[in-house]
Amino acid sequence: MPKQAKSKSTRKLKTYQTSLGFYDQAIAAPSMKAALQAWGASSNLFHQGVAKETDDPDIVAATMAKPGIVLRRPVGSHGPFTESAELPTDLADDGAKSTRKLKKRPAKTARKTSLEIDDQAARKAAAAFEKEERRREAERRKEEAARARERARRAKAVAAAEAALDKAGREHEAKTEEIEAERAALDERAEAEQARWDKQRTKLEQALRRARE
Structure with missing residues (x-):
């Protein structure tokens, strides 16, 4: 009974396969949602x-050895799934290959029997999958924190630039007002000088006319 209870708590992993872009991809995961x-x-x-879901013994063995890690091989090929796969040598039909339907092959009883995993191996694979999930989640949190820091840095830079622009604008307005005040004073002095000169010239011209008479 205790062994049965422990088995119930184990997250049984299954092997799922798909084709995305230039690669066939496979992963050992507890559910379709986790695979997606x-x-x-x-x-x-x-x-x-x-x-x-696939029961191909080679694919199952490869994914169960690295649960939670996406393994790849060139699309349409029949080679082994690995963490780093090379691009397909023939990319002419990639568009058709990447969207092809995956056909389910009839399962063979003998093959299924050979793929059965005992409770200890299942628990080990499930623990490895959860560890990989935690690693991916930690990586996502790290990337999000980096993006948040970058957003904060940009916001700070924008705020500093806006503050500098506002300050320069206020200084410009103050200097413009000062120049306008000086210009007004100069205009007033120029008008006063013109009035003085007009008056003086009138007197001098009158004196000149009397001297000529």
Whole structure:
């Protein structure tokens, strides 16, 4: 009974496969939702027919060895799934290959039997998957914190630039007012000088006319 209770608490992992872009992708995850999240899919690839659960022994073995990690191989190939896969050698038909429907092959009893994982291995794989999930979540939090710091830095820089612009604008207005005041004073002095000169010239011209008579 205790062993049965422990088994119930274990998150059983399954192997899921899809094709995205230039790669076939596979992952050992506890659910389709977890697989979609790991793939970064924005839509339900399973409903669209481009993702499925697989019982291929080679694929299952590869994903169960690295649960929670997305493994890849060139799209349309039959080679092993690895963490770093090279691009397909023939990209001419990539558009058609990347959107092809994944056909389910009939399961074979003998193969299924060979793929059964005992409770200890299942618990180990599930723990590894959860560890990888925590690592990805920590990475997402780290990236979000970096983006938040970058937004704060930009906001601070914008605020400083706006403050400098406002200060320079106020200084410009003050200097403009000062110049306008000086200009008004000069205009007033010029008008006074013109009036003085007009008056003096009139007197001098009158004196000149009397001297000529």
